[in-house]
Amino acid sequence: MADWGPVFTAVMLFILLSPGLLIQIPGRSRYIEFSNFHTSGVSILVHSVLYFAFMCIFLLAIGVHVYIGS
Template sequence: MSPSTDWGPIVVAVILFILLSPGLLFQLPAHHRVIEFGNMGTSGISILVHAILFFCILTILVVAIGIHIHAA
């Protein structure tokens, strides 16, 4: 029997990468406000904030909660 592959972290990372792209759904911090929605813009600090959010949420979902998707 071959070992099954755990696709959970990969699926969660891809979904979070898409959703937390700066400017797609929201940008934190924005150019003129603290948060703007759907402005499709970005800045260096915004990329840093979104990267930290990505890492924190990914760590919580994969390590603390333990999301696993096993493929045969």
């Protein structure tokens, strides 16, 4: 049995935390901007730190596990 929890968690967080797709921290004119499809080096750094923190929380602290199969 394969544990698909880390894979699903990583893919969903990658989609949700892509800078400029749904949210961008920090934005160009405001601290938080929504759906602007722009990015900067600082926002890439902030989003990658958030991605790492959420991955650690979901996989190590909470322990998300998804088993598929018989």
